[in-house]
Structure formats: structure tokens, C-alpha cells
Amino acid sequence: xxxxxxxxxxxxEWQLPSAPASLDVRVLGPRKPWxxxxxxxxxxxxxxxxxxxxxxxxxxxxxLLHRPPAPPAASVNLADFQPVKDMHVRVIRRSE
Amino acid sequence: xxxxxxxxxxxxxKDVLFRxxxxxxxxxxxxxxxxxxxxxxxxxxxxxxxxxxxxxxSFLLGITRNLALKRARRERTFRDLxxxxxxxxxxxxxxxxxxxxxxxxxxxxPPLQRDVLILAEYEELTLDEICRAVDAxxxxxxxxxxxxxxxxKRILRPLLETKGLPHGR
Numbered sequence: 001x002x003x004x005x006x007x008x009x010x011x012x013e014w015q016l017p018s019a020p021a022s023l024d025v026r027v028l029g030p031r032k033p034w035x036x037x038x039x040x041x042x043x044x045x046x047x048x049x050x051x052x053x054x055x056x057x058x059x060x061x062x063x064l065l066h067r068p069p070a071p072p073a074a075s076v077n078l079a080d081f082q083p084v085k086d087m088h089v090r091v092i093r094r095s096e
Numbered sequence: 097x098x099x100x101x102x103x104x105x106x107x108x109x110k111d112v113l114f115r116x117x118x119x120x121x122x123x124x125x126x127x128x129x130x131x132x133x134x135x136x137x138x139x140x141x142x143x144x145x146x147x148x149x150x151x152x153x154s155f156l157l158g159i160t161r162n163l164a165l166k167r168a169r170r171e172r173t174f175r176d177l178x179x180x181x182x183x184x185x186x187x188x189x190x191x192x193x194x195x196x197x198x199x200x201x202x203x204x205x206p207p208l209q210r211d212v213l214i215l216a217e218y219e220e221l222t223l224d225e226i227c228r229a230v231d232a233x234x235x236x237x238x239x240x241x242x243x244x245x246x247x248x249k250r251i252l253r254p255l256l257e258t259k260g261l262p263h264g265r
């Protein structure tokens with residue numbers, strides 16, 4: 001084994017740990033809770049998708065505004081209501 | 097540079113920079129400071145990174161290396177930072193852990209030998225990448241690397257000759 005290779009192997013015995021979490025905080029700032037995203041988060045969407053979404057919302061809003069009014073419910077007059085006078089009850093069984 | 101770009105660059109290179117800075121300074125606390133300052137420098141002036149001149153890793157290593165040299169000059173921990181031909185003193189290795197001896201031997205190297213040696217041996221950069229990181233020509237880098245290895249062989253000769261002793265205590 002040549003000297004350079006021996007030296008390289010010896011040098012590799014000095015190993016170091018990865019960067020500590022405290023460095024993450026210093027460089028990137030403190031980690032926020034996930035629900036913070038609901039209040040302060042933002043998303044990036046392509047312009048064509050944004051335009052398609054906006055057009056869909058506009059079309060739906062216009063359709064809602066121009067929807068014809070629902071017909072009034074027909075009134076029911078119970079003045080001439082007659083109860084059944086002679087009721088015949090017939091039981092239907094599975095074997096019939 | 098967006099937050100997402102910074103986060104991606106940080107995730108990809110933080111460990112390399114941290115280990116390099118630690119080996120350059122011999123101190124994890126100083127290494128944290130240097131890596132932090134390197135990313136701040138990138139954030140403040142992202143246009144300084146020219147993709148055509150090499151990878152972001154080499155660029156960031158160059159920033160960290162320059163900050164380490166500045167720090168060394170400020171703290172006067174080296175006799176002559178510009179003397180890349182300096183011969184390092186010998187080291188007492190009796191009853192010491194091998195990794196600690198290696199760390200001390202590397203700390204004895206002049207900074208202009210130490211940076212190229214760390215980049216070549218530990219981070220396994222190519223000579224071209226090292227040239228970009230230390231902003232030097234290829235012959236100078238080769239020469240410094242050769243001198244660094246010769247110095248280390250001389251300092252660490254007892255360990256190289258008696259493999260396995262003294263061992264990890």
C-alpha cells in the first residue's frame with residue numbers, strides 16, 4: 001500500500017457529525033407549527049390553472065344569479081277530505 | 097433567491113460546509129458561525145453565484161473558506177497565512193486517540209495547505225472543484241496538496257508505521 005493511500009485511510013478516522021439543529025434555526029428561522037400554514041401559507045399555481053379556476057367561479061356565480069325563481073308550492077285544501085269508510089285489510093305472505 | 101431556493105441549497109450543502117468549517121477552524125461553534133454567515137452572504141448577493149463557473153457547492157465552500165481565513169487572520173492563530181510552503185511542527189502522539197491526533201495534525205497545517213487537503217481527502221472534490229473553491233490555479237493547488245500530504249506523513253509517521261496503535265480510547 002503506498003503512503004498516500006495509508007495517509008488517506010488514517011485521515012478518515014477523524015469523522016465529524018452532521019450540522020446541528022441549532023444551525024437550522026439560525027439560518028432558516030424557527031420551525032412553525034403545521035397549522036400556521038393555514039393562516040400565513042401561500043401556494044403557487046400556474047397562470048392557466050388560476051385563469052380556469054377564476055372562469056369557473058365567475059360562470060357559477062352568474063348561473064346562480066340568473067337562476068329562475070322556484071315555483072310556489074301548490075296549496076292543499078283539506079275542506080272536502082273524506083276518511084275511508086270501509087277498509088279491507090289484505091295480508092300478503094311470501095308463499096302466495 | 098426565494099425562500100424555497102435557500103431551503104433547498106441549505107439542505108443540500110449544510111453538512112459539507114459544516115464539516116469543512118469545523119476542520120478548518122477546529123471548533124464546532126466557529127463552524128456554525130461560518131456556515132450561517134456563508135448562507136447569509138448567498139442570500140444577500142445571489143448574483144455572485146455564476147452557474148457557468150461551477151457547482152453551488154464549490155461556490156459555497158469558497159465563501160466558507162474565505163470567511164475561515166479572515167477569522168484566522170483576525171484571531172492571529174497562524175504565524176503566516178500566506179506562506180503555503182510552511183513546514184508544520186511535529187506532534188506528540190503518545191497516549192492519544194487516533195482521531196484526535198489526526199485532528200491536531202490537520203490543525204498544524206498552514207491554512208493554504210489545510211483547505212485543499214480537507215476538500216480533497218474529506219469532501220472528495222475534484223481538482224477542478226478545489227481550484228474553484230479556493231480560487232487558485234491548478235499547479236498551485238497540486239503543489240499545496242502535495243506539501244500538505246508530505247507534512248502530514250511526517251507529523252503522523254508514528255501512526256502510519258505502527259498501524260492500530262495507539263487506538264481509540
